[in-house]
Amino acid sequence: MGLPDTDTIVTYPAGDLRAEARVLAVAPHGDRLAVITDRTSVHPVDAAWPDQPADAGVLRLGAREYAIRDAVVAATDGGELHVGALPVRPGTEGWSFLVAHLLDADADVHEGDEVELEADAATRRALSIGHTACHAASLALNRALAGRWSKAAREDALGSPDFDGIAIASSQIQPSASVDRYRLNKSLRRAGFDATGLADGLGELAASVDATLAEWVGADARVRIERVGDDLTDRRTWVCELPHASARIPCGGTHVDSLGELGAVRVSFTVEDDGGTPVLEMTTRAAASA
Structure with missing residues (x-):
């Protein structure tokens, strides 16, 4: 798994619901699968002040559609991927901060896949x-x-x-x-x-x-x-x-x-x-x- 060395690009601050993205990393996380993409329109739970819940939404890959069960912030310094519970404050130099989309563990998603992310409008x-x-x-x-x-x-x-x-x-x-x-x-x-x-x-x-x-x-x-x-x-x-x-x-x-x-x-x-x-x-x- 090649972990990204830059932060996830986020488009939800502009009000976007959909984003075309490339899968950068996939990793197991408890009974879920954490999918990291280069960009996202899905708002995650903030690591520093978790007041707003994550968006509901879906990840589409070709004709397949997977429910996004949660979205949380992840971080890496090039070694281990930390999902949810971060060892450093967001923005710490030398670390990349990423949005992890949590799917069911049997989701057939892999590094390099081109996907569409869509947050639920309601x-x-x-x-x-x-x-x-x-x-x-x-x-x-x-x-x-x-x-x-x-x-x-x-x-x-x-x-x-x-x-x-x-x-x-x-x-x-x-x-x-x-x-x-x-x-x-x-x-x-x-x-x-x-x-x-x-x-x-x-x-x-x-x-x-x-x-x-x-x-x-x-x-x-x-x-x-x-x-x-x-x-x-x-x-x-x-x-x-x-x-x-x-x-x-x-x-x-x-x-x-x-x-x-x-x-x-x-x-x-x-x-x-x-x-x-x-x-x-x-x-x-x-x-x-x-």
């Missing part, structure tokens, strides 16, 4: 809606919580204290939805955030976030992905032209073209205890049909 759109709504909600949440900071804090893309970026513990993108969890711990309090009474005012917090989202969705703010190159590890940025400001957030996921496509967006909050640390959970749902 799955892509549903996850793109969820991811775009997640970014917009995070910015609206930062705005709603801005008055709770007593010290200067790192600012978000719109100039509000970046509660989302500072307190985030996990983010999960779902079809037309997302779930974000924030730890209200001692470090956050030392940074100047006052969580006093927050749990008693979750309805008011949701109403504030919803109002901001309604304004932005009503303005049909345009969304695009800027990228410095087409390699898997090249930096990509979510850009949203909101009223009176342009928001920019580093992001490797997929998105719709405008906030107007989300339909009505609503958030809800809960506060839970995690080993003595309060955790604020925000669930965001977009009304748009996938």
Whole structure:
């Protein structure tokens, strides 16, 4: 097996669903077959921040069609191929970072084959809606919580204290939805955030976030992905032209073209205890049909 010495070229940031590709390597991975191609339109689970699930899709080889069961990031330094669990950070010099398409183990695919990859359009759109709504909600949440900071804090893309970026513990993108969890711990309090009474005012917090989202969705703010190159590890940025400001957030996921496509967006909050640390959970749902 000849392992590639360059990153996979990815076309999904431009919205592509299909890609013609050449198989560079094939390797067993558990009960699956990992197929590495020179390019792909299939979004994989990100190795560094695995918030968005992989695209569903198919790999076609002549008249044969194989379901892509998952897509994950792989890496090699020319020796062993590491699939899923990487020994180094993406972008590390001397390593190639690749998209591994996981097929059933009996798939008859071999190095050198010319194939077509196609991501499922409905799955892509549903996850793109969820991811775009997640970014917009995070910015609206930062705005709603801005008055709770007593010290200067790192600012978000719109100039509000970046509660989302500072307190985030996990983010999960779902079809037309997302779930974000924030730890209200001692470090956050030392940074100047006052969580006093927050749990008693979750309805008011949701109403504030919803109002901001309604304004932005009503303005049909345009969304695009800027990228410095087409390699898997090249930096990509979510850009949203909101009223009176342009928001920019580093992001490797997929998105719709405008906030107007989300339909009505609503958030809800809960506060839970995690080993003595309060955790604020925000669930965001977009009304748009996938």
